[in-house]
Amino acid sequence: MVIGHGEDTSIIQETINILDDEDIDFFIHWDKRNTRPSLFSRYSTICLIDSKKVFWGTDSQIMAELHLMESVNESNITYDYVHLISSVDMPLMTSDYFKEYFTRDAYIGFVENIEPESLLRVKYYYPLRNVKLRNPYVFRILTSFFRNINKLFGINRIKKSGLEYERGSNWFSIKTALLPEIIESKNLKYFYHSYLADEMFVQTILSRFKFEEKNKFSLGDSAMALRYIDWNRGAPYLFNENDIPELKVNINKQYAFARKISDATIIKRVFCSKEKNTQLSE
Template identity: 30%
Template sequence: MKKNNNNKHAFMIMARDADINLRMLLKSLDHEDNDIYLHVDAKAGIIDTTGMVEKSSLKVCDRINVNWAAQSQVSAEMLLIKAVISENIEYKYIHLLSGNDLLIVDHDKFHNFFKNTNKQFVDIESIDEKINVRRIKYYFPLQELVGKKHGVLWMLQKVLMYLQIVVGVNRKTSLYNHIAKGANWFSITLNCGIFILNKEKEINKYFSKGQSADELFLQTILINSEYKNDIINNNQRYTKWNKGENSPEILTMNDLKSIEESNKLIARKFDYKVSSNIMKKLTETGVD
């Protein structure tokens, strides 16, 4: 029996550490209608979440080691979705955030935005781009170790990929009419989250050992499903990119005006070492 409170939202956070950046994010989210589900990379060791929130419910999920562009990213997301669904609460929306995000509007504005919609706010950057099809067509068994480094293991994995091309490996990408890629941060309805969780075996079969599959699996599953017409290609995140970079720019006070004019709900990426002033301002006042 579901606990019926359709005003509540579930925020799933994937954080690298329980640091000041996470504390500032939790401060921005702290509200009686916001339940928080937290995954902190197991590599961070023992964490203490005491006093991080006052009004929200905060649950720390089972923790695993998470590595860049690797299967563990997908696994951590699925752990969070599973934790949300297992609570049996009728959430209005579930949101995936990084530990370097901040809510940039007040809670009333945030909740009102989702009050009369059932759309899926998912970023879709490209569809059927050759490089992205390749990332799940072949296996990348060393990605957990490779990370962002272009060293010996990266070269070895590239050789393994070309060997797979030669012998004709194809992980049945024809199962999907389209392969879609986008940022892995999203806001989706509870029913959509349940739909994704019910696809877990399929996700493990066709996206496991992929490369950057965390940017492919949810978009691809949804665009090939009955949810395709419900997708709004705008995940309501403000992000600033430098062309050719793998990670977004760190936001500072110089970005405040752009954030205020963005009409977005959440922003990333913040780092307290250089973003302290803007983080303090946003968590104290939000964007009017």
């Protein structure tokens, strides 16, 4: 499941090229503000679902994810796993290794202890669905304004929901059998009209899997979700051609995808010496 935007589709096309396989299909939501992409494959089916405008940080991201999940769940094919990525991520596994690697029900990233600041994302009602929040100044002003309005009227959605909220990476790999539990959750309403809650709703609904990951908190929530993401060099770091040796070392190991990369040629150069039929090592 791919959430994409922009006019450059070269990175997602190269990802498709690497994972192109009769057992791997692609469901793609492309931001309605951009040109609908033309993508191709030899073996994989590519399904471009109906798209909506997606604004970073708003619940429109959650809605796009849910639309992807619904499309997979309602398809005529019974899939084993779903993997959520963005259009600027790259695979770190060959297709054969990828198909063999996954054995558990869920690969979801969790932070060990959710911060009080993160709970503010869902505590109050934020009518920000179609607002551009990437500007830090706009973000602070609007969230602070609506927070104060909510306080004035005594609104506390956390208290009303009674939920124990969790947070982690918004990218995940899970068994498709878990999709109805997310799609049909009566608690989804508590994540609408929020901000940055795409990092919370799956973790909260599937919170039971956190206890399976308790020995992996030191690795970080991204690694728990099998995503190679560097938060030390960036927010996140944008891998470039100088990082090709680093990415090559991680091929067919414990990471499914790297986020995020600057150029599609990086994928070609990382995989140039890898055989498509590389098997899962003991």
